[in-house]
Amino acid sequence: MSLNRDLIERDLRVLWHPCSQMKDYEWLPLIPIRRGDGVWLEDFEGRRYLDAVSSWWVNLFGHGNPRIGDAIRGQLEELEHVILAGFTHEPVVRLSEMLVKATPPGLDRCFFADNGSSAVEVALKMSFHYWRNVGRNDKTRFVTLSNSYHGETLGALAVGDVALYKETYGPLLMEPVTVPSPDCFHRAPGESWESHSRKTFEAMESCLAEHAETVCAVIVEPLVQCAGNMRMYDPVYLELLKDACQRHDIHLIADEIAVGFGRTGTLFACEQAGISPDFMCLSKGLTGGFLPLSVVVTSEAIYQAFYDDYASLKAFLHSHSYTGNPLGCAAAIATLGIFRDEDVLGRNRALSQHMAGSIADLVDHPHVGEIRQHGMILAIEMVKDKARRVPFAWQERRGLAVYRHGLSNGVLLRPLGNVVYFMPPYVIREDEIDLMASVARAGIELATSS
Ligand SMILES: *Cc1c(COP(=O)(O)O)cnc(C)c1O
Numbered sequence: 001m002s003l004n005r006d007l008i009e010r011d012l013r014v015l016w017h018p019c020s021q022m023k024d025y026e027w028l029p030l031i032p033i034r035r036g037d038g039v040w041l042e043d044f045e046g047r048r049y050l051d052a053v054s055s056w057w058v059n060l061f062g063h064g065n066p067r068i069g070d071a072i073r074g075q076l077e078e079l080e081h082v083i084l085a086g087f088t089h090e091p092v093v094r095l096s097e098m099l100v101k102a103t104p105p106g107l108d109r110c111f112f113a114d115n116g117s118s119a120v121e122v123a124l125k126m127s128f129h130y131w132r133n134v135g136r137n138d139k140t141r142f143v144t145l146s147n148s149y150h151g152e153t154l155g156a157l158a159v160g161d162v163a164l165y166k167e168t169y170g171p172l173l174m175e176p177v178t179v180p181s182p183d184c185f186h187r188a189p190g191e192s193w194e195s196h197s198r199k200t201f202e203a204m205e206s207c208l209a210e211h212a213e214t215v216c217a218v219i220v221e222p223l224v225q226c227a228g229n230m231r232m233y234d235p236v237y238l239e240l241l242k243d244a245c246q247r248h249d250i251h252l253i254a255d256e257i258a259v260g261f262g263r264t265g266t267l268f269a270c271e272q273a274g275i276s277p278d279f280m281c282l283s284k285g286l287t288g289g290f291l292p293l294s295v296v297v298t299s300e301a302i303y304q305a306f307y308d309d310y311a312s313l314k315a316f317l318h319s320h321s322y323t324g325n326p327l328g329c330a331a332a333i334a335t336l337g338i339f340r341d342e343d344v345l346g347r348n349r350a351l352s353q354h355m356a357g358s359i360a361d362l363v364d365h366p367h368v369g370e371i372r373q374h375g376m377i378l379a380i381e382m383v384k385d386k387a388r389r390v391p392f393a394w395q396e397r398r399g400l401a402v403y404r405h406g407l408s409n410g411v412l413l414r415p416l417g418n419v420v421y422f423m424p425p426y427v428i429r430e431d432e433i434d435l436m437a438s439v440a441r442a443g444i445e446l447a448t449s450s
Contacts, residue, residue: 003044007032028400031407036063039428041412049412052424052436057226057258059289061338062427068288068334075330084112084324091329098336099297102267104276107297111316112324116257116283117151119294120219123279124155125318126298127217127251133305133314142174143207143218143250145181149227150219150255159219162228177211179204181225182233185370185381185389197234204241208248217251217278222269223374226258229419230379232372238273251278251302257294261285261335262345262426265352265375278302286328288335289425293328344426348376354430355422358437367448379421380440382448392418398447405443411436413443420444 008030016022017030034044039062041049051059061068075091082089096110111126113119124142131139142159149165150156157166158173166173180203187196208215222238225231245252254277259269261282266272268280279302283294308314322328338344355378362368362380369383382399384392392398399415406413413420413436420440424433 003034004032007044028404038062038064039425039432048410049407050410050424050428050432050436051412052406052422052440053412053414054423054425055289056284057263057423058284058287059425060261060285060335061288062425063289065288065290065427067338068290068331071330071334072290072327075327079326081322081325081327085319089324089326089329091326091333092324095329095332095336098333099282099295102336102339103280103297104268104270106276106299107280108300109298109303111296111298111318113294113296113320114292114322114325114328115151116281116294117153117156118320119257119281119283119296120150120156120159120253120255121153122296122318123219123253123255123281123298124159124217126296126302126316127253127279129316130251130302130305131216138214139216141211141215142176143204143211143215144176144178145220145225146178147181147183147225147228147231148219148221149225150221151257160227165227177207177215179207181228181231182237183225183228183231184233184372185231193232193234194236197237198240200233201237201240201244205244208244208250212248212250215248215250217253218245219253219255221255222259223264223272224259224269224377226377227416229381229416230372230377230421232374232377232379235269235273238270238275242273242275242277245278253277253279253281255281257281257283259374259377262339262348263374263376263423265345265348267339267345269374286335287331288338290331291325291328292322293325293332348426351426351428351430351433352376352378354433355437358433359422359441362441362444365444365448368444376426377421377423379419380444382418382420382444392448394418401447402440402443405446406439409439409442411439413440 032044033041035042039051041051099110100108111122113122144159146161148161150160159176182197182200184193184196254270256268280297287293306314306316352375363371366386367382369381369389371380384390398418402415402420
């Protein structure tokens with residue numbers, strides 16, 4: 001009896017999967033997963049897949065991590081959930097204390113939600129509302145970078161710029177001011193990341209100067225535009241941006257939902273620029289990939305602009321049912337505990353280097369336009385014409401060929417368009433990196449051979 005097939009049949013009768021053309025599942029079978037252990041996922045027939053994408057970038061310390069699992073089990077004995085308006089609990093207080101300590105200086109207040117998009121909505125609303133509360137009613141707009149991604153709810157979608165997800169819903173969305181991304185893929189041959197990032201900042205500077213009166217905040221993904229095909233830039237851009245935001249009285253929202261918790265080499269990507277944003281959005285790795293939870297960390301000054309008698313109507317009356325869920329908080333406390341007790345970032349430096357070496361030879365491949373990396377994120381861009389950096393047409397679905405090759409060879413790679421990337425859990429071993437790299441290499445050969 002094929003347990004895989006049974007589950008697939010039941011699934012396709014009742015489910016509608018995320019980010020999927022369901023018709024694709026007629027020829028591209030779903031993979032039912034029975035259990036996970038470390039970097040490995042296992043289906044019902046004993047086939048194993050190395051999770052090179054950390055299950056959509058959420059997993060940090062492996063599937064079934066015992067320390068995080070035990071923390072959730074322990075919390076389950078005490079309290080599964082309680083309303084967070086008018087009530088509080090130990091895990092949410094403890095986690096907030098840890099986050100205030102771990103985030104850059106000046107981020108001292110935690111507002112919880114339950115997924116990344118909701119955290120982005122919270123930051124946008126809070127920034128807008130702050131300016132109203134201090135009498136700046138003319139500030140109503142947001143500045144965003146081209147090729148950015150901030151989630152799928154309407155507000156978050158509006159400040160993103162990935163056409164594939166956004167275009168259809170255009171008529172429903174508020175209009176941000178969009179500034180060209182510092183994306184270093186487009187730098188001149190031989191130019192450094194720093195020089196290119198500095199140059200692209202000129203457009204941001206003039207935009208902020210022009211719109212300072214009407215702009216609430218700039219929202220960015222620090223260092224890596226993950227959903228935007230893992231495009232990367234230099235920390236100097238964030239340094240310049242923080243300075244300009246301060247000069248023009250504009251908030252800076254750092255969406256570290258994907259890059260936070262060690263992904264780029266530092267605990268938070270903003271640290272590489274030595275900056276503190278006005279809002280930092282965190283989710284994904286926050287619970288080590290175990291439970292949905294998100295948080296916006298902001299400054300005491302912003303908090304104080306809402307603090308008044310009830311009748312002033314300045315309060316932030318935003319909420320989600322599962323805000324600050326105790327089980328999620330317990331998972332997050334355990335996750336931050338691992339960072340505190342183990343040299344995770346030091347270990348990741350070695351793993352990042354090994355990852356770079358494992359695939360370095362591919363840089364000479366005629367259809368590899370670039371290999372780029374920030375810490376534990378490495379991306380390989382497949383191109384049609386290497387010299388002129390002409391992309392393959394999206395209709396050819398070259399990435400999908402790599403995905404299928406990966407699955408037949410025990411590695412879950414999930415390319416974004418023509419970009420194959422590694423973003424594995426931090427518990428990956430060097431021999432597992434070598435496996436991931438050799439399967440990716442063969443997949444890229446195959447996908448670009450015709
Ligand atoms: C994933 C992601 C989001 C959205 O988070 P969800 O939990 O999927 O809603 C927002 N911003 C960035 C940078 C992300 O990578």
